[in-house]
Amino acid sequence: MQNLASIQKENCRTGITNLQDLSPFIPDGCTLLLCTEGKAVISTNTRKRTFCKGDLLLLFSDILFTPLKVSATFSAEYIYLSQVLMEEIFYKMTSAEFWACVYNYPVCHLLAEQYSIVQGLFMQMQWALKNCNDTCQKTILQNCAYNLFLGIDTEYKSALPSLMQNIRKDRAWMLFGKFMSFLIKHGCERRDVKFYADRLCITTDYLYKVCNKVEQRTPKEIIDTFIITEIKRYLNNTNLSIADLAVCFHFEDSSYLCRFFRRMTGYSISGYRNRT
Structure with missing residues (x-):
């Protein structure tokens, strides 16, 4: 397999x-x-x-x-x-x-x-x-x-x-698809909504409206979910230290990464890595 x-x-x-x-x-x-x-x-x-x-x-x-x-x-x-x-x-x-x-x-x-x-x-x-x-x-x-x-x-x-019919009329579908493409490419380095809005040549307010229309979530929620999924992937497949992960995902320091991970998952990083 x-x-x-x-x-x-x-x-x-x-x-x-x-x-x-x-x-x-x-x-x-x-x-x-x-x-x-x-x-x-x-x-x-x-x-x-x-x-x-x-x-x-x-x-x-x-x-x-x-x-x-x-x-x-x-x-x-x-x-x-x-x-x-x-x-x-x-x-x-x-x-x-x-x-x-x-x-x-x-x-x-x-x-x-x-x-x-x-x-x-x-x-x-x-x-x-x-x-x-x-x-x-x-x-x-x-x-x-x-x-x-x-x-x-x-x-x-x-x-x-x-x-x-909705897709043919609706620019939001196209913008959301581009947003996700940019997120997959840049998500590990950039977590700010403004970066993606600028890439799409729209305002942050309009990006919020697009994401709410297509996904019923804010762009910040989508970005955070993507980041936490990527961090879990690294924890499951590498032996990188918390400090290395903080550098990899462009967090200010290890403690900031740990707080973010616990807030999103309810686990500490070590607790998640050591789970059965």
């Missing part, structure tokens, strides 16, 4: 994961997960969701993915495609509605027929990774991924027409 965070050292990868390490994960490119057994409670950009047998999960580089609770029988096939492989697909997928729907509904609850189609695409990509040279492999992987996204876009537009 594979830890998702470890798969991104290659251009593409396929395998099986049980998500048992519960580590937060931000894809570099695209990761597709097809649940074949069991059930998991997950969060994407801090929104809680259910991921069950027969579901497809789409993760891109503006989505922070965190497994929260996983059943003992959970298993999912994954396909990882790097940013380099995805660039042409990103260029061709011009549907703003598709990207907004993927952000809001990254878990696709598939019908039996849809599951068979997706499983077939997974099998084609797995075959290409095992049997094709680099040029042929790239073409097959990109075509399969693009066809999958086109199919999902078609289903979204059919199933969610009212959402599509």
